[in-house]
Amino acid sequence: MQNLPxxxxxxxxxxxxxxxxxxxxxxxxxxxxxxxxxxxxxKRKLEEEFNKQxxxxxxxxxxxxxxxxxxELHDNVGQLLSTSRMLIGLTERSLEHPPDMLATANATLAxxxxxxxxxxxxxxxxxxxxxxxxxxxxxxxNRINATNLIKATLNFNHHLNLPSEKQIILYRIVQEAMQxxxxxxxxxxxxxxxxxxxxxxxxxxxxDGVGFEINEINxxxxxxxxxxxxxxxxxxxxxxxxVGQGTTVKISLPQKTKx
Numbered sequence: 001m002q003n004l005p006x007x008x009x010x011x012x013x014x015x016x017x018x019x020x021x022x023x024x025x026x027x028x029x030x031x032x033x034x035x036x037x038x039x040x041x042x043k044r045k046l047e048e049e050f051n052k053q054x055x056x057x058x059x060x061x062x063x064x065x066x067x068x069x070x071x072e073l074h075d076n077v078g079q080l081l082s083t084s085r086m087l088i089g090l091t092e093r094s095l096e097h098p099p100d101m102l103a104t105a106n107a108t109l110a111x112x113x114x115x116x117x118x119x120x121x122x123x124x125x126x127x128x129x130x131x132x133x134x135x136x137x138x139x140x141x142n143r144i145n146a147t148n149l150i151k152a153t154l155n156f157n158h159h160l161n162l163p164s165e166k167q168i169i170l171y172r173i174v175q176e177a178m179q180x181x182x183x184x185x186x187x188x189x190x191x192x193x194x195x196x197x198x199x200x201x202x203x204x205x206x207x208d209g210v211g212f213e214i215n216e217i218n219x220x221x222x223x224x225x226x227x228x229x230x231x232x233x234x235x236x237x238x239x240x241x242x243v244g245q246g247t248t249v250k251i252s253l254p255q256k257t258k259x
Contacts (some may be wrong), residue, residue, distance in 0.1 A: 041104050073120040078113060085109040133160050133167040137192065140175060144190070150182060155193040158201060161255055166233055168204075170253070173237075176222055177205040177249040185209025187248055197252070200235075205249040209243045 088106045091096040134156050144152040160167060172190065181187045188210030195202040222241065226249075230237040235253035 012149060071120075073116050078116045078120065081109055081113050081116065085113065131164040131168050131171070133162070133171050135172055137174060140178070141192070144178070144182070148186065151189045152178070153189070153191045155191070156203075158194045158196060160201065162233075162253075169229050169233060170251075173226050174203060174205060175228050180222070181205070181207035181209055181247065186210070187246065199255055201253045201255060203251040203253075205251075206246065207248075208246045211243045211246050213243060214239060214241055 049253050066104060085106060088102055088109065092106065095102075098123055137156065141152040141154045144150055160170075162170065178190055178192070181190050185207050187207035190205065190207045192203065192205050195204065227237055230253075233253055235251060237252070239247065240249045240250070241247040
């Protein structure tokens, strides 16, 4: 009985020691997890910053390239076409009965010159800074419909809350999907529409073309490039295609995207 208090003290001492050890281990684990979490946050921040710099660099390179091409089109190609049209006009006036082919060639050159001027303007840096997604998408739809080969329908009724440089990237993604539908899908009808879904902007491009097997995606379709561009915008893209029934491309973007 006399040894009981000593036993209790030993047991209590051992319990306190074990409790302190356990508490120390718990604190170490918490510190490790906190440090690990901080590391992951820093890593994610670095990745986001890298993507931001990459996107900015791509935009700067594209702007300079577009500006150079635009000037070449306007100052060189445009002038050559204008000179050719002038020579055709002089030839027409020098002939008493000019053939209809000359008039057709003259009209074709006039149309080509106007197209060159529009394209040159669209590549101007000032134009890029004021880029509007919906307006340019409508122009693309009108261009497709002007061919009278494919019917394109646009139903875009939502405001796109993105800076101009991001609107350009989104436009290129949608344009790529439309070109795939025309070139590879051999479609007769394309529809582009916008939706709101749980605070996200959703853009759907649907065609009635031949479709393709999702598991056998042709790299020539540029799907990886489209996916990469959407990821730079902080969004997601999905492809749904059925052979013989067409393809649907769905782009989902947060309402407010930060680079």
